Amino acid sequence: PGSETGPASTTAASQAAQGDDAQKRIAFFGFARANAFAVATWNGIEEYAKANNATAEFFDPNFDAQTQVQQIQDAVTSKRFDVFIVQANDGASVVPALRQAVAAGITVVAEFTPVGTAYDTADSQVPGVVTLVDVPTDNGKKLGELGVEACRSKNLDPCKVAYLEGMKSLPLDNARTEAAVKALEAADGVELVSRVEGGYTREGGRKAMQDVLQAQPDVNVVIGSSQAIAGAESVVKGKGVLLIGNGGSRQAVKAVQDGRWFATYYLPEKSAGAKAAELGLAKARGQQVEESNSETVLAPNDGKGTKEALAGVAGEYDE
Amino acid sequence: MRIDLEGFGKSYGGVPVLQDVSFTLHGGRVHGLLGENGAGKSTLLKAVCGAVAPDTGRILLDGRPITVGSPRDALRHGFTLISQELALVPAMTVLDNVYLGRWRNRLGWRDRRADRRRFAELSERTGFELDPSALVRDLPIAAQQQVEVLRALASGASVIGMDEPTALLTQNETERLMEVIRRLAADGAAVVLISHFLEEVLSVCDDVTVLRDGRHIKTGPAAEQTPQSLVGDMVGRPVELLYPEPRPVREDAPVLLSARGLRRGSAVRDVSLDIRAGEIVGIAGLVGSGRSETLRAIFGADAPDAGVVEVAGRPVPAGSPARAMKAGLAMVPESRKDQGLVLGRSVRENVALASLGSRQRAGFVRGGAEREAAGAMLGGLDVRGSDLGGPVWTLSGGNQQKVLFGKWLMDRPKVLMVDEPTRGVDVGAKGQIHQLLVELAAEGMAVLVVSSEVEEVLGLAHRVLVMRHGRFVGEFERGRATPEQVVALAFADTPDTELPEENR
Amino acid sequence: MTATTADVKADVKAAPGRSARLRDLGIVLGVVLIIVVLSISTSTFLTTGNLVNLLDQAAVVGLLATAATLVIISGSFDLSITAVLALSAIVAVAVTNVAGVGPGMIAGVLAGAVLGTINGIVVVRIKVHSFIATLALSIIYRGLAVILTAGAIVYPAEDRLTAFQALSWPTVLGGVTAASLLFLAVVAVCWIVLARTTFGRRVYAIGGNEEAARLSGIRVGQIKVAVFAISGVCAALGGLILASRGGSAQASLATGMEMTAIAAAVVGGTSVMGGEGAIWRGLIGVLLITLIGNGFNLLGWDTIYQQVVQGALILGAVSLDRLLRGRRS
Amino acid sequence: MTATTADVKADVKAAPGRSARLRDLGIVLGVVLIIVVLSISTSTFLTTGNLVNLLDQAAVVGLLATAATLVIISGSFDLSITAVLALSAIVAVAVTNVAGVGPGMIAGVLAGAVLGTINGIVVVRIKVHSFIATLALSIIYRGLAVILTAGAIVYPAEDRLTAFQALSWPTVLGGVTAASLLFLAVVAVCWIVLARTTFGRRVYAIGGNEEAARLSGIRVGQIKVAVFAISGVCAALGGLILASRGGSAQASLATGMEMTAIAAAVVGGTSVMGGEGAIWRGLIGVLLITLIGNGFNLLGWDTIYQQVVQGALILGAVSLDRLLRGRRS
Numbered sequence A: 001p002g003s004e005t006g007p008a009s010t011t012a013a014s015q016a017a018q019g020d021d022a023q024k025r026i027a028f029f030g031f032a033r034a035n036a037f038a039v040a041t042w043n044g045i046e047e048y049a050k051a052n053n054a055t056a057e058f059f060d061p062n063f064d065a066q067t068q069v070q071q072i073q074d075a076v077t078s079k080r081f082d083v084f085i086v087q088a089n090d091g092a093s094v095v096p097a098l099r100q101a102v103a104a105g106i107t108v109v110a111e112f113t114p115v116g117t118a119y120d121t122a123d124s125q126v127p128g129v130v131t132l133v134d135v136p137t138d139n140g141k142k143l144g145e146l147g148v149e150a151c152r153s154k155n156l157d158p159c160k161v162a163y164l165e166g167m168k169s170l171p172l173d174n175a176r177t178e179a180a181v182k183a184l185e186a187a188d189g190v191e192l193v194s195r196v197e198g199g200y201t202r203e204g205g206r207k208a209m210q211d212v213l214q215a216q217p218d219v220n221v222v223i224g225s226s227q228a229i230a231g232a233e234s235v236v237k238g239k240g241v242l243l244i245g246n247g248g249s250r251q252a253v254k255a256v257q258d259g260r261w262f263a264t265y266y267l268p269e270k271s272a273g274a275k276a277a278e279l280g281l282a283k284a285r286g287q288q289v290e291e292s293n294s295e296t297v298l299a300p301n302d303g304k305g306t307k308e309a310l311a312g313v314a315g316e317y318d319e
Numbered sequence B: 001m002r003i004d005l006e007g008f009g010k011s012y013g014g015v016p017v018l019q020d021v022s023f024t025l026h027g028g029r030v031h032g033l034l035g036e037n038g039a040g041k042s043t044l045l046k047a048v049c050g051a052v053a054p055d056t057g058r059i060l061l062d063g064r065p066i067t068v069g070s071p072r073d074a075l076r077h078g079f080t081l082i083s084q085e086l087a088l089v090p091a092m093t094v095l096d097n098v099y100l101g102r103w104r105n106r107l108g109w110r111d112r113r114a115d116r117r118r119f120a121e122l123s124e125r126t127g128f129e130l131d132p133s134a135l136v137r138d139l140p141i142a143a144q145q146q147v148e149v150l151r152a153l154a155s156g157a158s159v160i161g162m163d164e165p166t167a168l169l170t171q172n173e174t175e176r177l178m179e180v181i182r183r184l185a186a187d188g189a190a191v192v193l194i195s196h197f198l199e200e201v202l203s204v205c206d207d208v209t210v211l212r213d214g215r216h217i218k219t220g221p222a223a224e225q226t227p228q229s230l231v232g233d234m235v236g237r238p239v240e241l242l243y244p245e246p247r248p249v250r251e252d253a254p255v256l257l258s259a260r261g262l263r264r265g266s267a268v269r270d271v272s273l274d275i276r277a278g279e280i281v282g283i284a285g286l287v288g289s290g291r292s293e294t295l296r297a298i299f300g301a302d303a304p305d306a307g308v309v310e311v312a313g314r315p316v317p318a319g320s321p322a323r324a325m326k327a328g329l330a331m332v333p334e335s336r337k338d339q340g341l342v343l344g345r346s347v348r349e350n351v352a353l354a355s356l357g358s359r360q361r362a363g364f365v366r367g368g369a370e371r372e373a374a375g376a377m378l379g380g381l382d383v384r385g386s387d388l389g390g391p392v393w394t395l396s397g398g399n400q401q402k403v404l405f406g407k408w409l410m411d412r413p414k415v416l417m418v419d420e421p422t423r424g425v426d427v428g429a430k431g432q433i434h435q436l437l438v439e440l441a442a443e444g445m446a447v448l449v450v451s452s453e454v455e456e457v458l459g460l461a462h463r464v465l466v467m468r469h470g471r472f473v474g475e476f477e478r479g480r481a482t483p484e485q486v487v488a489l490a491f492a493d494t495p496d497t498e499l500p501e502e503n504r
Numbered sequence C, D: 001m002t003a004t005t006a007d008v009k010a011d012v013k014a015a016p017g018r019s020a021r022l023r024d025l026g027i028v029l030g031v032v033l034i035i036v037v038l039s040i041s042t043s044t045f046l047t048t049g050n051l052v053n054l055l056d057q058a059a060v061v062g063l064l065a066t067a068a069t070l071v072i073i074s075g076s077f078d079l080s081i082t083a084v085l086a087l088s089a090i091v092a093v094a095v096t097n098v099a100g101v102g103p104g105m106i107a108g109v110l111a112g113a114v115l116g117t118i119n120g121i122v123v124v125r126i127k128v129h130s131f132i133a134t135l136a137l138s139i140i141y142r143g144l145a146v147i148l149t150a151g152a153i154v155y156p157a158e159d160r161l162t163a164f165q166a167l168s169w170p171t172v173l174g175g176v177t178a179a180s181l182l183f184l185a186v187v188a189v190c191w192i193v194l195a196r197t198t199f200g201r202r203v204y205a206i207g208g209n210e211e212a213a214r215l216s217g218i219r220v221g222q223i224k225v226a227v228f229a230i231s232g233v234c235a236a237l238g239g240l241i242l243a244s245r246g247g248s249a250q251a252s253l254a255t256g257m258e259m260t261a262i263a264a265a266v267v268g269g270t271s272v273m274g275g276e277g278a279i280w281r282g283l284i285g286v287l288l289i290t291l292i293g294n295g296f297n298l299l300g301w302d303t304i305y306q307q308v309v310q311g312a313l314i315l316g317a318v319s320l321d322r323l324l325r326g327r328r329s
């Protein structure tokens, strides 16, 4: 609501009427240009678009949720796009803008972040929006399960686990953390001894790990974002701590394959970008598509990237 | 109305600056408050008007004790203060400043028209001509002083403390202000006047009080005092009140400062002058005649629109004080607060600031040398009240002025330009500064003096230039002019024939 | 004597008259330039839809910039506005769930006023510089927001959601949203209060020279607290708009936006040193920043250059402003 | 008698003697309190390992706080330090790949110096307030960083990686990292320069009263540019440390950390108005902020309360500082 949507929908409709072969235009609303993960998604989208008679543009909100909302609004206004792929910085605030987009006849794909306020489902929370998301609670649950596996792999009992949280003020992070904690606590002999903010930088992870080690020198397993774990790795080198990352960068995958990390939660992000583009273009070209998709189907072992599961996998972005 | 001040005391960091000061003010009378720099005059007045909290002391208003915890309280009781360091809002207009916090309003809505009307009446009453819509920061400092005065008058207070309101006013404005003060007293107000101009005090005050080192020395009717007796009470020793006689300029003395055709906006229209080694030249003129602007243009504080400046025959690049200093120029600016001192830094740092380069080794400050040089300079100027490590704003106004003056003598310049050099300085120290200027000239320095005190200019200079609307309109050799003549020329509307050809 | 005084007046430097006023409008010129360029180079910029969107986009940051402008003019900084925004929005949702949408909205605004008042009292009483005081308080407020929500997203119950989202509805005025109208109304009030009332004059006086204001009997503390309270209310209204748009609130709402708001205030020409500026200047700043973003989105340039161009345009606009206003005497 | 804000100036600072110097140490007292509490309540705080870690954690933000302190004392703000940090780190990696680790490091530092100089020149020439000038420039620098890296992470080639990470190695001094030593060395130099040289004096003078400084023959422009250049170099060194630790660099490096650095500078007691402060004060600020985070992690309290406690402790420390400085003798 809030804008004049009439003309836009006519345009989109008339273009749709031109048939499936017409060139389609994709707008990608990523986290930020200065973010390797978002750039990987973008590369997947761009490649797929090129190969399938479509163009693509990257809108860069530089991690700012409100800027992203404005970009979506403006992109609707500009009438230059048929397909939106939205990697939301904040799933809740983009909802009204996406409603506008849907009303304007634009095909919307929510990529990675669920759009709306529920973090435990891949189902679309905005009518008309196609999803290809990584369900946060599912993600957390799998991280917890990987933690338990790590404990079991060395028959540790009790097994001391530290969880490096994302940002305490982000609901999505908290939903993931809750799920992970639940999975860990459900297992016998697994003891969650520390929960600190590790964030999404090596620096944050390094700092958090230093402090955790001071308080819990005999920690066995550490779980956190792949960046934080990369930072933590330099601190726990040689201490036999099992590391579990959340993220499928080349470095993370290699760390698992080299046996430096126990596992990482792996999603092929570039492929996910391509898949999102595929879903979007297909729908825009009038084909029937599955509305609700989880990204984990693209990954080996549903994302639980242990050494076996990641054999032969390369990772799709640098971090 | 009768105001008894009882037992005022105040100390800073354990050092008493006021001790058990008591005396009485009366409605309808003007009360002079005298004392050396740092004697505690400002502190006392501030304490009475709620601007600082005294350690001890109370005020009885017609016998009843009143509490004055803040300037606001003081105002409610009808007490107001014109503070020595101007307290104006630079980005606001004259009108806004005059009625600061007391604007006319209807249900909170500002009624500017009513204020303008009030302002017109006030202007009429005082004879101060100020443009009510000018921004205060664009005014010369003397005009700002007038704004302060107007504000105190506008408050309608019945007890008005004036802390050196005339330090920057020329003779004319001073006379008008004295008129205003007399009229205020005639209307029943009690006025307290702090001033270092003894004649002025004696001419307008009914009573005087003298403070020395924070203590009350005496209170009595002004009629029983002479300048000499007052000085004796203030200083505790006799002081020479005469101007020292400058040594004649040597015939063959070279021209050290030469300015040709200086122009800057409408303030400096066409200024040329030559000053020889050993010569003291004075500039007299009215407020806003462009004297300060002329000095600033020569020094490069403002870039002149046209004109050249030479020091000892070498041209000085325009618009850069740093280059001017390299060439041997120095300028003591008129506003110590805005242009002169870094108030938050220590006394020592301030004195050393303009001559850092001459006491360094590989870029490091030579602490010992600096302490020594600064100590000697400040001792020579008789700066009192604080150790060299304390911030300069804790000094009394007069002592700050001495610090400012000293700063420019640390490196002996070839040409010294001083703008209001004795602003707020007590009689004793004033004599010392005059003596110093004469000695510096005798040693071969060229000195240019701007002062709002015509006597000072006439008393010090070999030659006096009179300025009007950015031009020199007259020139007097030493001893050839009376103050009245100079003032008349500063006012006259026709160009004067006495002006030498090359100065046109 | 009268002749002389008249002359002196004639001497007075460039009495602030028409030319001075024109020179003050440098930043407006910058904005107008951008508008003209966008109108010519896109067909979509000058459409009702886009203009309505622009206004809607400007609403929240505009409210915050109004708050920032007010506080900066009074000589302080308020770095807590977005934290107040988030906490107020959360309070509004919580109270809505307990007592209904009306009480919820009122509670949100009250929360903003209370938090703002706390800011003011801390600044005035503890005498810590507002920069650091509001920074510390903003950390506390965000922390409270996390505690209140247990780190999760909060939203009004399903049956109240529609009413709760009222602020994001388009109104009869060509689709202009209620949020935009609220924004315009608040700005108008603040503008008038600052420019026309004695309270406004006091705010300028305190920002221009606190000591002079105090000596003139102005109650510096009270005025400061009032300014921070107004700032808090503006922030809370911004929070209501965001919560209403998203139909939810969370602790991280509007993170970082305080810097955008302060930047907008300053870009518009309000002096960081206090005592100078105007609400309309803050709005011009917001307009400039919003326009740059909007233009980029409409033009479809490669966004990889967006930041560089954005920074350069901001720098250019303030330089132009500076240049036209010229040397300060 | 109620003392209002301005009383502080009139009354408070009083004659600075020994007692005043002691009173100036209020913030130190705050930090000492926290250290004592942590030493008693945890067995891990006062271990070599933890202290080494603390120093290591403080290195980058400490370098930035040093830069911030210097710039603030000179009367300006530098909001671009983290953008300069990121861009310098990227340059260092890029040059390392072309010409080796040594040249890469030098290029990084040079980049910092050049960017800092640009900041200074813009501030001095355009006369826009440094707050907004460096904000706009920081957007530009981050944009350049995105363009240079195409938004990706950049790494030194595998064979140069180990040498590139030299700064993160522990040294013989009980495991203190090379980064910590670099940090301490830079701080020592800045401290001495500011406290003991004529340059330092000029910096204080400019910050305290720019016009008085100019009229005292100080080349204000040059000094300002030099200050910004030093700030740029400190930022670049911070960038090298981060890049060295991570073995990579990216455009978003250290985003937002400039506010932490400025907060640290101000928390330590450096006046936002310029002309007052000291490098050691910036360090105390960094120590305070680092300690609070460290303490929380060691104590193992529920992180949901972390922010509230953090904000409250900062506010408490600066209040204590203010209170001690403010009490009349």
Ligand SMILES: Nc1ncnc2c1ncn2[C@@H]1O[C@H](COP(=O)(O)OP(=O)(O)OP(=O)(O)O)[C@@H](O)[C@H]1O
Pocket: B012, B017, B035, B036, B037, B038, B039, B040, B041, B042, B043, B044, B084, B384, B385, B386, B393, B394, B395, B396, B397, B398, B399, B424, B426, D009, D010, D011, D012, D013, D014, D015
């Ligand atoms: N805030 C302060 N802190 C420390 N010392 C102060 C402070 N204010 C004033 N003093 C000291 O108190 C003494 C009296 O100062 P005061 O300003 O009252 O002198 P004064 O008589 O007005 O002198 P002048 O004629 O120079 O203006 C001085 O020695 C001054 O240094």
Ligand SMILES: Nc1ncnc2c1ncn2[C@@H]1O[C@H](COP(=O)(O)OP(=O)(O)OP(=O)(O)O)[C@@H](O)[C@H]1O
Pocket: B129, B130, B131, B134, B138, B139, B140, B141, B142, B143, B168, B266, B267, B285, B286, B287, B288, B289, B290, B291, B292, B293, B294, B334, B452, C008, C009, C010, C011, C012, C013
């Ligand atoms: N009453 C006034 N209102 C506004 N501007 C004034 C007034 N008086 C002077 N000016 C301006 O001040 C400038 C000259 O000031 P300058 O400081 O050089 O004068 P001055 O002779 O040194 O007087 P002062 O005694 O004030 O220092 C001129 O540009 C003049 O227009």
Ligand SMILES: [Mg+2]
Pocket: B041, B042, B043, B084, B163, B396, B397, B398
């Ligand atoms: Mg005095």
Ligand SMILES: [Mg+2]
Pocket: B140, B291, B292, B293, B334, B419
């Ligand atoms: Mg003058």
